[in-house]
Amino acid sequence: GEEVAQTPKHLVRGEGQKAKLYCAPIKGHSYVFWYQQVLKNEFKFLISFQNENVFDETGMPKERFSAKCLPNSPCSLEIQATKLEDSAVYFCASSPGTLLNGYTFGSGTRLTVV
């Protein structure tokens, strides 16, 4: 498709529960990026993929967070044992391979941990 599709739009989890977010990049885009936006502040980079391979994971918390981009499947970001501070909007973006026009972002998944 011509848009980055993120599901679900909203997700509520109790503290300690697992959260899984999905992202379908634009067809033909080989790079996928995940960002976390807490309290409408800056976008914190989490991880990027080049096709199904991790490209840069320097922003990923060492514990509880994992991500995958498998062939013929939406990419996913999973948070084990969610904490209150994980509450944020998680944006996925994709890019065709050059960043000259930046990324194309999805509309985000709002995760609320209660």
Place this chain on the structure above:
Amino acid sequence: DQQVKQNSPSLSVQEGRISILNCDYTNSMFDYFLWYKKYPAEGPTFLISISSIKDKNEDGRFTVFLNKSAKHLSLHIVPSQPGDSAVYFCAASDRNFNKFYFGSGTKLNVKP
């Protein structure tokens, strides 16, 4: 440590006047800069970019200025329109183009 900073969380401008949004960065390796526009409940959309080999890039009502020695860039919108009301993010990347670093955004309100 935030490498891209937008120190004005909000800006209010009258319709027809100029809007100037500012952005500072700390990393001298940053080579490429973008501005994004974001409406509520939507993802950011690309607005305009500038490479470090230029000091100005213009696209219609939008102009981005880059001052490398000051590590400062600005976005000018002339004339401002109510539909420009949104949150504007600046972003920077080094020449490796691995990723973009974002500022915290400036909320622009253009009053009719």
